Amino acid sequence: MADKDLLQNKHLLWRAGFGPAVEQLDDLSKFTPQQFYKKMASLSAKKTNYLQGTDKALDDLYAENIGKRAADRTAEERREIQRLQTDAIKKLNALWMGEMINSEQQLKEKMALFWHGHFACRSTNAFYQQQLLHIIRDNALGNFGDLLKAVSQSPAMLTFLNNQQNRKGRPNENFAREVMELFTMGRGNYTEKDIKEAARAFTGWSGTPQGEFVFRKTQHDTGEKTILGQSGNFNGYDVLNILLEQKQTALYITQKIYRFLVNGTIDAKETQRLADNFFKSKYDIGALLKDIFTGTTFYDQKNMGTLIKSPIELLAGIQRMIPMQLEDDTALLTIQRILGQLLFYPPNVAGWPGGKTWIDSSTLMMRLRVPQLFTDADELNVTPKDDDDQMMGMKVPAKPKKNLGTKAINASMSWDEHYKQLKKIKREELLTTIAQHLLQTSGNINNTTLEKYIDDSSREAFIKSATIQIMSTPEYQLC
Numbered sequence: 001m002a003d004k005d006l007l008q009n010k011h012l013l014w015r016a017g018f019g020p021a022v023e024q025l026d027d028l029s030k031f032t033p034q035q036f037y038k039k040m041a042s043l044s045a046k047k048t049n050y051l052q053g054t055d056k057a058l059d060d061l062y063a064e065n066i067g068k069r070a071a072d073r074t075a076e077e078r079r080e081i082q083r084l085q086t087d088a089i090k091k092l093n094a095l096w097m098g099e100m101i102n103s104e105q106q107l108k109e110k111m112a113l114f115w116h117g118h119f120a121c122r123s124t125n126a127f128y129q130q131q132l133l134h135i136i137r138d139n140a141l142g143n144f145g146d147l148l149k150a151v152s153q154s155p156a157m158l159t160f161l162n163n164q165q166n167r168k169g170r171p172n173e174n175f176a177r178e179v180m181e182l183f184t185m186g187r188g189n190y191t192e193k194d195i196k197e198a199a200r201a202f203t204g205w206s207g208t209p210q211g212e213f214v215f216r217k218t219q220h221d222t223g224e225k226t227i228l229g230q231s232g233n234f235n236g237y238d239v240l241n242i243l244l245e246q247k248q249t250a251l252y253i254t255q256k257i258y259r260f261l262v263n264g265t266i267d268a269k270e271t272q273r274l275a276d277n278f279f280k281s282k283y284d285i286g287a288l289l290k291d292i293f294t295g296t297t298f299y300d301q302k303n304m305g306t307l308i309k310s311p312i313e314l315l316a317g318i319q320r321m322i323p324m325q326l327e328d329d330t331a332l333l334t335i336q337r338i339l340g341q342l343l344f345y346p347p348n349v350a351g352w353p354g355g356k357t358w359i360d361s362s363t364l365m366m367r368l369r370v371p372q373l374f375t376d377a378d379e380l381n382v383t384p385k386d387d388d389d390q391m392m393g394m395k396v397p398a399k400p401k402k403n404l405g406t407k408a409i410n411a412s413m414s415w416d417e418h419y420k421q422l423k424k425i426k427r428e429e430l431l432t433t434i435a436q437h438l439l440q441t442s443g444n445i446n447n448t449t450l451e452k453y454i455d456d457s458s459r460e461a462f463i464k465s466a467t468i469q470i471m472s473t474p475e476y477q478l479c
Contacts, residue, residue: 017106053092088126155207311339
């Protein structure tokens with residue numbers, strides 16, 4: 001297979017998913033990128049499974065306390081609820097990571113990760129978190145208007161953006177502002193008056209502690225509002241429809257998806273073309289993705305190997321290439337924190353900025369160590385930065401126990417599929433072939449330097465150590 005075809009297939013699998021799984025390596029020579037994409041889209045069209053981190057103990061505790069205000073609960077009740085909520089969100093993190101790694105629905109999970117950052121939300125309520133995650137995953141490839149409306153009516157987002165405080169005569173503008181600035185049109189495409197009027201339309205939108213949307217009619221402002229030049233007795237649903245009527249919304253969403261999937265630098269002509277088609281399709285996300293992934297621009301050399309993998313992409317990609325069982329799935333949460341992307345805990349309502357912000361002097365060194373942590377050849381002795389505003393009570397001890405990483409991760413790796421995939425490769429070609437499988441950059445790495453750290457005691461030892469060493473290079477950080 002030509003090197004060009006190999007790079008294009010890997011390029012697609014990294015951008016439309018979390019990289020090739022080891023069992024797919026042989027297929028890279030059998031199918032075109034268009035065939036790969038068609039199959040990915042077909043698999044991702046299947047029903048979305050519901051991921052549940054909460055359990056009966058939390059359900060029962062909530063049922064017992066449902067009528068109590070937080071201030072009326074005992075200190076013990078509050079601590080127990082917080083503990084169960086935190087454990088449920090940790091479990092939800094591990095469950096979703098498992099889907100990113102193992103699911104055939106790679107396209108759906110990749111776009112769900114995008115929407116998870118776009119509709120960034122922090123909440124200590126595990127019911128809210130798992131409900132919002134299902135909304136995002138279930139609508140990830142569907143219609144953006146449907147996704148926007150479902151997210152906007154989720155108690156998770158309404159509470160996070162203070163809309164439960166938004167009442168007739170006392171409007172709270174936070175929710176309306178972020179809907180315009182971050183979720184639809186982007187900053188500079190509306191006025192402060194538009195926000196104030198939209199906030200009035202969203203009055204009365206709220207939710208129950210266990211995740212049901214509630215419209216509190218007595219709190220709703222029924223007066224006339226003027227938003228983006230249109231006047232009427234608008235409610236929140238009307239506002240969302242007005243925003244979807246704006247071509248700027250289609251352009252803003254397209255540009256953001258382009259940065260996530262194609263290139264951090266916008267191609268104005270190409271994104272305008274994509275946005276026009278997106279708008280004409282009435283916000284069909286699947287149609288937009290097909291337009292991107294089956295077009296020629298996506299496969300231009302300037303768009304290949306140019307994105308820095310997010311921490312989640314890095315961790316999922318390693319585990320897709322090296323199948324493994326972890327003694328404790330939640331051990332990855334510490335690594336997520338250190339690398340700067342802990343699922344369900346975005347830094348703020350704008351989400352993770354991505355791009356070059358993923359890399360600094362400390363996170364780069366940690367990234368290069370991650371493959372070693374999975375092989376038990378290294379110890380995790382770095383303490384994540386203690387940001388309890390972001391962690392919302394999920395602090396770790398100031399001084400981690402000795403050998404925390406080695407004991408916590410304890411991965412059991414399977415290499416049989418690697419041996420099978422490389423069975424026909426000559427010994428002198430192994431390192432180059434493994435590098436071709438793993439790296440998205442077209443440039444060559446220094447084989448002489450790598451071989452100093454590779455175990456050459458047997459063919460199997462060589463394959464294992466070469467794979468880990470290549471994953472520990474700066475080049476592997478790119479996709």
